[in-house]
Amino acid sequence: MGFKALTGFRDFYPEKMAVRRALELAWHQASRRAGFQEFDGPVLESLELFTAKSGEEIERQLYAFSDKGDRRVALRPEMTPTLARMVAARANSLPKPIKWYCVPQFFRYERPQRGRGREFFQWNVDVIGASEAAADAEVMAVALDALRILGLGEQDVVLRVSDRRFLRRMLRSIDVEEVQESEVLGWIDKLERDATAAKRLEEILGQKRAREILAWCERMPLDQAPELAEVLGACRDYGIEAFVEPDFKIVRGLAYYTGPVWEIFDRAGELRAVAGGGRYDGLIAEFGGPDLPALGFGMGDVVLRELLQRKGLEPEPAARVEVFVVPVSPEMLKPAREVLLRLRERGVSADAPYGSPKLSKALKAADLSGARRAVLVGPDEWAEGAVRVKDLASGDERKVQLDDLD
Structure with a gap:
């Protein structure tokens, strides 16, 4: 009987492992030279840790099961809830701002497709206890620094940024009900990926309000988004303005984002997002800690490796011995x-x-x-x-x- 890896999972033979290590090395270098400390958490957590903020519907995307103690548990699909739990446990004794990073493996029970499997490695970088726009700009700069280490430049990637606060003000100004907000934001986020998104907005809101949303996304009125304008100014201070573009169609799917949200894409627009993140103020308090501002991002290995391959930049495996x-x-x-x-x-x-x-x-x-x-x-x-x-x-x-x- 022959055996093979499960669907959506990967074997890392030495030549593939060498490339993965090269990506991780760039992640470690970019993190450490910006003053971030490495941490990690358990691969198995209470299921409630992930459903508490993201909702019960996320369970369908998890490797969730009852263990031998009849406890509902799940393999981690992301790191932010674990980070929030860990910080909440020691929040009063940790010096602020907390600048942590990690490179864990995650598991999601989703349909495997290009750029997405059921397991992946992801670089996470987070700042806890900083409300300044400079913190948002710095984590963006750290993400871009790793890409530059790997040979990618402003001609290869673009960082598109929006702000959840502006988006919510926009929806309130056209009388979108709070119960509709999550669904409407979800369709705004899909405007460039799903040809039916504009039509769905019309069905939910009516033609007039849907067209107002599309006009805002096209016009990008930064005078009505002062928080985002401040972040863009800080990006100039960090020397990354050539990579950064405002884009009100960037929403991010997770419910806990509260401020600036952003994603990095290849300039050709042929791949999924290389990285994504944003501000999640208030999440630490949700896990029993003090009310601290927080922000961070994740960058996975799957799409990044595909982009490097397309650009002829995939790291060459080092010789086995000297x-x-x-x-x-x-x-x-x-x-x-x-x-x-x-x-x-x-x-x-x-x-x-x-x-x-x-x-x-x-x-x-x-x-x-x-x-x-x-x-x-x-x-x-x-x-x-x-x-x-x-x-x-x-x-x-x-x-x-x-x-x-x-």
Whole structure:
């Protein structure tokens, strides 16, 4: 019987794992140079943690089940509720602002499609305890910094930003009832992805009010959205204005967003959002902590990797080792292992055959390993306390004393 990975899940063979690690390295670098600290939480949480703020309907998208203690639990589909729970538990003792990041794995029971599986890795960056527009701009800048590390520039990606406060004022001004607000915002968010969205707005609100909404989205009256204008000014201070565009069609789906919301897309508009986030003031209080302002974003590995592939920027897997040690004859196997250990102790990644193959076979294995150099351990050089080092690209060889080997 043959086995394969479950639908929507991925195997990471070494070459794929190397690319994933390269993405994660860029995420770690961008986070740390902006002063963020890494954290993590449990992969399994109480189901109520996720339904409390996002609603019971989210359960359909979760890997939720009853455990052996008959408790309703779920594999984490996102990090913000866990973050809010953790901060609420220690909010009074943590210095503000709290600047945390993580790179966890998430699970969502959704229909697999391009850019979305049932598991994925996601970089999360959050700031707790800062109400200033500069905090919103900084997290945007951190997200864009990681993309720049990976080789993407303003010609490749765009950050589109809106503000939930303006959107709610807009809906109130045309007498949209509060019970309709969530549905209307959802269709505004789909205006560019769903050809039926404009029609659905007309069905819910009538033609006149629907057209007013479309006109606002087209006109983008920033004079009526002073909070967003302030964020755009802070983006200029952080040097990211070339990436940022206001767009009132950006809503974000989660119910807990309260202020600026934004998403990063490829300029060609061919892929799903690369990243998305916003402000979720009040969420910490929902989990029993003090009423603290909060904001953050998530960037997943699936769409980002597809974008890098399209741009010819997918990181190349690094060589497995730097040096391959080759005993030139069976009696040199033990000295070769001594050289191998010496190199490893000096911090050099090195490998060697377990046995004593023919020299030609051993050199072929050295080439396949990706090593730049082969260290040939032969009896004549060993008697002199030396080895021969071969450059596997040029074929050049030179004798090196063991004390100088690195």
